[in-house]
Amino acid sequence: MRTVPLPRIGTWEAWRDAARALMAEGVSPEAVLWDWDGTDQANLFGTDTPSLNPEAAASPITVPKSYLALARTVVWHSDPERFARLYAFLWRLRDRPGLMADRGDVDIARLRDMEKGVRRCAHKMKAFVRFRDVGQEGPRRRFAAWFEPTHHTVEPTAPFFTGRFGDMDWMIVTPDVTARFEAGHLSLAPGQTKPDLEEDDAEALWGTYFRNIFNPARLKVQAMTSEMPRKYWKNLPEARFIPELIATADARAREMAARAPTLPPVRAEKIQTRLAAACISAPMPESLGELCGQMAACTRCPLHAPATQVVPGEGPLDAGLMVVGEQPGDQEDLHGRPFVGPAGQLFDRTAAEAGLDRSAAYVTNAVKHFKFRRTGKRRLHQAPNRDEIDHCKWWLDLEVRLVKPKLILAMGATALQSLTGRREGLLKRRGRVEHSHHGPVFVTVHPSYLLRLPDEVRRAEEIDRFREDLRQAARLTA
């Protein structure tokens, strides 16, 4: 029988080295006794404790990474059997490395349970340690806490606290291990009894917060205790309010519901009238800003509901050229600006090549809301129907009346329909000026048509023609 002593602080490294040496020597699990911090009574039987061969401890054995991560957590469990279980499983793993992936195996299920217990305890420690201010000596503020962990979690959790409270000195005292952080240096020592820490002024404020963030209309005591078990309450300053909060919740909720609604305070009316005066809208817009404001409230057709926002036109009000596209796409809908998506970028590029200055033109769409079909997380463009175009014509008309352009460039069938009432024969009508009640309309294709052409050569040709159209439109308004 071999007895392996393990220290309380530094348990993991000691266990790992011992397990490595025992495996190298081929010592079977039944022949090993693990003595953690001198607590194992088996020593009474007087078995000999041959020291481990240091060379064997350094010899490499291969284990799956996932086992290492598991063992590294399980060694901190409070179950005295933990080391034996880990070693016995390691022994089995020698012949069946695939065992780690078998979640139905009884041994691994037990070890995973223990791992979960330690993780939970470490998590609760991060959550429920409560520091108290113990006065300042020197440049750093000093805090101390008393905590009672379920497992041996102080050592593996200490790095969390050093990473979080880097600019102060602190000490976490537990019956198991005490962690001390001073001037940026962490040290661990055996546990102590509960120190006498004076109540901190911040605790009264924290209690006030805890009492007031609680909503008495939705009492769910079990949801609380399953996450914050009673065993932790004695060291939580806020927990002393819990019984009272539970006892009075029902009455408070009833009282709230029973109380008759009161009349609004006098100032409410004044504030409301001032607010209302600021946003009364005029019937005929006089400026672009005003027009946009009215447009944003448009519910003339159902397209406003699923879209993010209305996308009004933009550009100078004295522009000679007005460019009308079809409708905003996904990008335009998100940005709230026309012609910023892929088709808009193609338009900008080609216009620049054709000598058409976009910033001097007023750019807008025939339909002001994005129409789309949702597939999964993507929004696929859909062409607006006749009804939607007709409803939105109202806004396009107002824009034309405001800008009074010399020429309107209609791009694509939707724009053409809205401006001339007829969408048929786009490709035959392109490159010419038509007369409408809005004035002259120059017809061309929509840039997204060019993006959809699959054939590279054909697309290059069509882009050339489009550029030629834009050049002509620029000439006509020059």
Added chain:
Amino acid sequence: MNIMPKSLQDKLAILADAARYDASCASSGTARRDSRDGKGLGSTQGSGICHAYAPDGRCISLLKILMTNFCIYDCVYCVNRVSSNVERARFSPEEVVTLTTEFYRRNYIEGLFLSSGIIRSPDQTMADMVQIARTLRERENFRGYIHLKTIPDAAPELIEEAGLYADRLSVNVELPTDASVAAYAPEKNPSTIRAAMADVKERHTAARDRSHRGRRPRRFAPAGQSTQMIVGADGSTDATILGQSSRLYGDYRLKRVYYSAFSPIPDSSARLPLVKPPLVREHRLYQADWLLRFYGFSVDEITSTRPDGNLDLAIDPKLAWALAHRGLFPVDVQIADKALLLRVPGFGTRTVERILSTRRHRTLRYGDLQRMGALLKKAKPFITLRDWTPGALTDSADLRARFAPPPEQLSLF
């Protein structure tokens, strides 16, 4: 009228009380930071930490307060609306900073969740909130979590700055349909709210792209954005609510949509229902939300099990779906594909992962599933294994009754 200046205790009581109807308190999913260099305070990791739980079962992770509960808006469902007689208070920016850092140093909280009533103008309110976040980050070197509620109408520069200091930004959509927002929150504009969410999404995405020199811009709200919907104040069905959420998840890449069961508030408006909706409705919505995001269900599938478009309150939505589609069951756990396993009631995503990894090595048995964390009480009518078959159980007429609680447990109080 109270002429004495309020103490910090009084203000905290009023402004925590005013903030408690916001369901969100998450501090997860942000960039990793720490203060190992000794020059600052605080850290963040992938998952959040709940430092306490109130008796309403809600996690307390952040110091969730209003900067002020003075408000010029009159949203009927809100305790802080202009026409309410609730007591008012206002923190100075310095007070919020002190409370946050002092609570943080004592390990009470993960950070700050700051919201506010609208005072004077949206820009002014937002500017004050940004100032608090800036002081925390730049003067106090605070590296904990900050969640700012953004005001939809505030200037873009303010939103931009807010996103550089905050881990998460949020705007509440408040109610599931535009019509309800118009009826209950007359000064709020649903399309402005959507535009604000689209704006945050765009900035968040843009801040992830490297420049042509491979340099990364400063991160913008690394934990993304979330929103909240109030359930039960208007007449919207669960189908409408879930349709709205799946739209929000898709269009604006929201991290979370929170559902808050309408809670009767002190001094509530006469236009609202005085009875609270059952809290279980909120719970079922969260379950359905999870099915949408992690289990491959669509809104129609979840809400089609009942003709009125609401979820079954007595049993969970996944079980309700399975009961309505018994033809697909029982499922052979040994050979079924992942998508189908995810649809078995009582199997979570973790259980399914474990099944998939173990069945590569050997044949599964009933006892294995128990150890893998499956809820067999729910799962057993819907599965077959080498040593288990449900027999006539799958199609038995009283299967629903075995799961649904007796009706009297659903009373309102």
